[in-house]
Amino acid sequence: MVLPVAPLITIAVPSFNQDRYLADALESIFNQSLPVEIFVADGGSTDNTLAILKKWQDRLTGWRSGPDNGQAAAVNEAISHGTAPFVCWLNSDDTYLENGLKILLSFLQSHPEVPFAYGRTWNTDEHGHPTKPYWTGKFSEWHLMQRCLISQPATLIRREAWEGVGGLDESLQFSMDYDLWWKILRHSGPPVFIPKFVATNRIHAQTKTASQRYQHHAESMAVVKKYAGEVPLKWHLAWPWSVWFRSKINKQKA
Template identity: 30%
Template sequence: MNNYPKISIVTPNYNQVKYLEETILSVLNQGYPNLEYIVIDGGSTDGSVEIIKKYADRLAYWESVPDNGMYDAIRKGFEKSTGEVMAWINSDDMYQSKSFFTVAEIFGKYSQVNWLLGFPSIYDALGRIVECPHTLRQWSKYDLYIGQYQWIQQESVFWRRSLWEKAGSRIESSLKYAGDFELWFRFFTYEKLYVTTAILSGFRMRDGEQLSMKQKDAYDAEIKSVLAARVYTEEEKSILKRYNKRKKQFLFLSKFKIFNAKLILDKFKLDNFGYPEVISFDRHEQCFKLGSQ
């Protein structure tokens, strides 16, 4: 991978003219020298197409035809993509300035990093960052297995094409809500998710309009269907069995309130769940470094 690997970004859109231009500009104004940007519109009638045409000469590909929903649009976009690094951003979210350079630096420096999550952040309707978590979580496939599936903020995730191909080169477009979760679930089968303290992007929280907020119960139902179809390896079965044993100990000891029994579970997870190290910015060396948080 060279210093500026080709980064392929896909934006699905349907009648999001209010925010679409901000999203497009957050991609194009990165100043990144090896960008492939693809916009797949589902036949919008609200002026979105006029916005897309405004930037058509800077897009690798765009279309506006009816589709079968957001994940179908994303599927079509990735089928057109050729980049070494891949991601998608929905048409109301935005990337932070120069975030593609951060992604390129991390992937170029650490060959063991095959997918990456930036520090999550929340935009309001005006495009202001209004919220960031106080701590940076780390994810493991085992967290998903035991039902601790807090959202991985999709707009801040980037991955190598090699992982995409290993995981089947597809997004499950038959799912209406949890296509992102299903993809992460397959990625976890092959690789750890690394996290960086850098803010790469943000999720726009709007006033009850967006699909992801209105349909959380349906999203959770699709997650459960994905988890139910999982066939565990013998190693996974062994770790989950030992975890459940520790969990019973935790539940028993917590009744007595003698000490923080949760430490039993936390220690087991740290030792067995395969959490990756965090990638942080070293202010003295002015670069990102892989190391303990």
């Protein structure tokens, strides 16, 4: 008799009307060849999402589709259903690269004092073609004050660190990941950067970051002030480019 292997990672997949990307995200998880438990929290999609979930439901630990209280709440809900010692979430328009999770998991298993690890991410266009790397590097609090140097799809977190800070702040709509890095830093200590590409981050006009730049920038500045006590000058200098100019470019492309 072969006993089932206990899952090592709980993976939350929040989704809403992302049928053109969802299958790629799920397949990238399956291709990790790791014992994982996958929970998809769909916000009540009206596209072909349900057909995709039903196709893959034998490989999913659980899924649901219906109205929820936003992305952060969906991720918290999905992770709460799991029991694995490590947790992460993959937005339905992002993917893991081959062995991406194995790289992060191997490091955390051999460094039990580290609360979470993060690697490198390729930004891609809407078709999944790499465009440029996400700007990241070795961790320091100073760098975290200047910008969110941690790419969310390239992270793996110990469950005890996640639960120690109560997961994501459900009152946030854009910078819940940035807030989480600060919370874990204050509660459990700093993360460690693994200089290898482990995931992709799809950039397209429908993302919240691209379509609501003003709100995203303002919320990120509030997060910095909350944990660092001040907002570095860089955030104010970057406002015209990050909010006005890039929003104008996105409208021209739409």
